[in-house]
Amino acid sequence: MVDALPEQRGKATLFKRRTGTSGEHASRWRWLSSPALQGLLALAVYAAVWLPTVTRPLVSHLSQAQLGLATPDPNFYVWSVGWWPYAIQHGINPLYTNLIGAPAGHSLSWVTTVPPLALLAAPITLTAGPVAAFNLLAVLALPVTGWAAFVACRRLTGRFWPALVGGAVYGFSDYEVRQFAVGHLNLCYAVLPPILVYLVVAWRDGGIRDYVLVILAGLVLAVQFYLFLETFAYLTAILVISALVGLAVAGRDGRRTVLHLAGLLGLGYALALALAEPYLAAALSSAAPIPPPANAMDLTSLWLPAPGRNLGIAWLASAATGPHKVTADCSVGIPLLAVMIALAVTSWRSRLVWFLTGMFVVIIVGALGPVVDVNGTPEFTVPWHGVFSLPFVRNAYLGRLVLFAYLILALATALLLADVTRQWHPTRRPLARYWSLAWRWSLGALVVAFGVLNASGPLPLEPQPTVPAFVTDGDYHRLLTPGEIVLVISRVPNAGMLWQAASGFGWRLTGGLLNRGFDNNSDLPPAAQRLRTPLEIEQFEAFVRADHIGAILVDARQTPAWARVFGAFGLTGHLDGGVFVYPTNDCRTCHVVTRPQIRAARFPS
Numbered sequence: 277m278v279d280a281l282p283e284q285r286g287k288a289t290l291f292k293r294r295t296g297t298s299g300e301h302a303s304r305w306r307w308l309s310s311p312a313l314q315g316l317l318a319l320a321v322y323a324a325v326w327l328p329t330v331t332r333p334l335v336s337h338l339s340q341a342q343l344g345l346a347t348p349d350p351n352f353y354v355w356s357v358g359w360w361p362y363a364i365q366h367g368i369n370p371l372y373t374n375l376i377g378a379p380a381g382h383s384l385s386w387v388t389t390v391p392p393l394a395l396l397a398a399p400i401t402l403t404a405g406p407v408a409a410f411n412l413l414a415v416l417a418l419p420v421t422g423w424a425a426f427v428a429c430r431r432l433t434g435r436f437w438p439a440l441v442g443g444a445v446y447g448f449s450d451y452e453v454r455q456f457a458v459g460h461l462n463l464c465y466a467v468l469p470p471i472l473v474y475l476v477v478a479w480r481d482g483g484i485r486d487y488v489l490v491i492l493a494g495l496v497l498a499v500q501f502y503l504f505l506e507t508f509a510y511l512t513a514i515l516v517i518s519a520l521v522g523l524a525v526a527g528r529d530g531r532r533t534v535l536h537l538a539g540l541l542g543l544g545y546a547l548a549l550a551l552a553e554p555y556l557a558a559a560l561s562s563a564a565p566i567p568p569p570a571n572a573m574d575l576t577s578l579w580l581p582a583p584g585r586n587l588g589i590a591w592l593a594s595a596a597t598g599p600h601k602v603t604a605d606c607s608v609g610i611p612l613l614a615v616m617i618a619l620a621v622t623s624w625r626s627r628l629v630w631f632l633t634g635m636f637v638v639i640i641v642g643a644l645g646p647v648v649d650v651n652g653t654p655e656f657t658v659p660w661h662g663v664f665s666l667p668f669v670r671n672a673y674l675g676r677l678v679l680f681a682y683l684i685l686a687l688a689t690a691l692l693l694a695d696v697t698r699q700w701h702p703t704r705r706p707l708a709r710y711w712s713l714a715w716r717w718s719l720g721a722l723v724v725a726f727g728v729l730n731a732s733g734p735l736p737l738e739p740q741p742t743v744p745a746f747v748t749d750g751d752y753h754r755l756l757t758p759g760e761i762v763l764v765i766s767r768v769p770n771a772g773m774l775w776q777a778a779s780g781f782g783w784r785l786t787g788g789l790l791n792r793g794f795d796n797n798s799d800l801p802p803a804a805q806r807l808r809t810p811l812e813i814e815q816f817e818a819f820v821r822a823d824h825i826g827a828i829l830v831d832a833r834q835t836p837a838w839a840r841v842f843g844a845f846g847l848t849g850h851l852d853g854g855v856f857v858y859p860t861n862d863c864r865t866c867h868v869v870t871r872p873q874i875r876a877a878r879f880p881s
Contacts, residue, residue: 311427314436318426318443322419326448326731331415333737338408341774342738343459348769348789348799350410350459353390355770355788357413357461358406358777360394371558375781376773376788378761379823385558386565387790388462392503406777407743410461417456417464418731422447425683428470429690431477441720442690446470448731449682450607457735462504466679468496469511473683476537489540494547501552505559506676514680515541517638518631525630565791572645572674574652577606579613606643606678607730611722612685618719619688623697632691636684643677693720742768743778744831746853755857756783761824763787763804765839766831770799775829786823807838813845813869820863830856844877845869 308314327335334343344350355376363370370391374381394401397409426443433439446452446466455463472493479489501508522534549556616636623629646661647654663669691697693716746752756762762783764772773788789799798805803819806812819825828847830839832854842849842858846865849858869877 311430314430314439315423315427318430318436318440319419319423321440322422322444322447323416326419327415330731330735333735334411334415338411339405341407341410341742341778343411343414344457344736345738345742345768346736347458351768351770351774352789353459353461354406354410355773355777356389357394357397357410358401358781359384359389360391361398361401362781371555374784375776376785376790378784378786382788382790383558383562384790385555385562386505388504390461390465390503392499393461393465407774410459413461414456414459414464417461418447418452420447421452421464421466421470424467424470424474425686428473428477428683429687431474431481431483432687433690433694433696435690435694435696438690438693438720441693441724442686444727445612445689445723446682446686448727449679450609450730451676451679451682453731463507463676463679465503466507468500468503469507469680469683470686472496472511473687476541479537479540480533486540490543490547493541493544494551497544497548498551501548502555506673507679510672510677510680512545514635514639514677518635521631521634521638525627525634527627530627566671572647572649573606573640573643573678574649575644575655576651578608578640579610580607606675608678608681608685609726609730611719611726612689614719615689615692615723616685618716619692619697623691626697629688629691629697632684632688636681636688639677639681639684643674643681645674689720689723692716738768740833742771742834743775744833744854746829746855746857747775747779749853751853751855752779752782755852755859756827758782759784760826761786763801763825763828764831765800765804765828765836767834767836768831771831771834772799772829786825807841808874810869810871810874813841813874817845817863817866820860820866824862825860827860828858830858832856841869841874841877844873 341351341354359373359375360370362368363373370389371385372381372383376382393413397413400412401409422443424443425446426439429439429442430436433442452464452466475484475489475492475496478484479486484492497508497511500511519534519538522537523531526534616633619629620633641658644658646664647657649655664674695712695716760783762772762776763786764775766772768774770789772785776783776785776788787798787800787804789797801819801823803816807816828842828849830842830849832851835856846863846867847858847860848865849856851857
């Protein structure tokens, strides 16, 4: 943001002719250099590589819930994608629901229900269902995120191919691929930070005026607020730090520009907070979750690849797998580090490179946390460790800061490949330019190779459908009354929220995992998490009566062992559409059981 690299310098053209040609013939192909056309082409390239390969199983079975079902998050996001159109259609406050956590319900103001994505996919949700909408959002996340980074890199360098590689560095980074694999829509749609970079660079180049930057930046920040508040907070902190770093490296002439830009972004924040006022007011009036402590980034993640992505190099494989694996989501790798170092060395006179290098170091230092871990072992405490005890910092997932490090690496890769920051002397021999071109693109090819390896691993897919015929065939209409409170029991995490969303919210659900800070990592109410002793069964019976649980639905294919005790204490169930349905009748037929009866029910001979 502090160096002059106007887009006109080295004007971008995908098929620029290097030999002499007539002006009429050259103008015929001028439309190919259009930034809009090149952006569409970049999106098409990313989608053409991603959709038919890694995500082909999801694309082929859009109506099946099968992504990352080892965790509760994908089914929660299926529910969220369905919730917003349902709430708006029925005139319900979308920031509070009594359809989960019944009978009391639950505030959604601190829950990441991704309203921008849910509303964007609403036509698909209303026609094909929330599962198909979630799968489509998931498979498009990384190509769209890569496209956003391409747009920023293309605006910064004016070159197509360097920007294409830079966009892939960000959109298909280890961080993004892992967030996609576990179904985190709020994290794998990291579109808005590079869009904000694009706006800043366009403003610097004179492409947009001050008031346009304020309005567009305000809209971008407001959408980020609604999409994921944590990323909004990280982005805010990084913009403050970037202003300080920019003032340090801009020089006397550039500091006024940096201050002016900071003022405009401040106005953009004011607009964003005004647009986010309903969400903000609801959040401030309800209790926030207390997230569990999360590990910061391990220092070895900077250079060690993730397990299974070592190109067959034995020592890398050994280092990456034990005794302490590299931090998930944070594997940067040697090629990208080499890019950052090469750019700093070859373009050391560029203030923009100073800025990017300084921000990369600051972000990595922040991601390491108060105590630096090296290969899983705490080595030393940083002098500024007190910062990490501040109220808004101590509960942060510091490893997620690496997303912004990847954005800097994407910009650095594009700048290195475009070679627009170097000042070539007019008398420099052509051979030097060709040598520079060769080593830079050789390094770029290595970055692409590691990126392909990173994005080519198998997805953790559930091979069989996880929504039973009881839901898909509409059997629940016969056996459940509208608004009835239901308990769903399955070994599939958050199966209750998945089934409820797939049914079109045909019943109320007790339980449901919204956030680990609220639900203690279980989608079942506390009274239903264990039925292994007579006391626990007695407490469960009291829970059924007090909360008026009308029916218990047990997944026939994914039944926990303890769920076999229902018949032992007086409930009668029957199999229907892959689900054991137990009407409770307020547990009027329930009775006391003994330990031998429990053991016999759980482990029949």
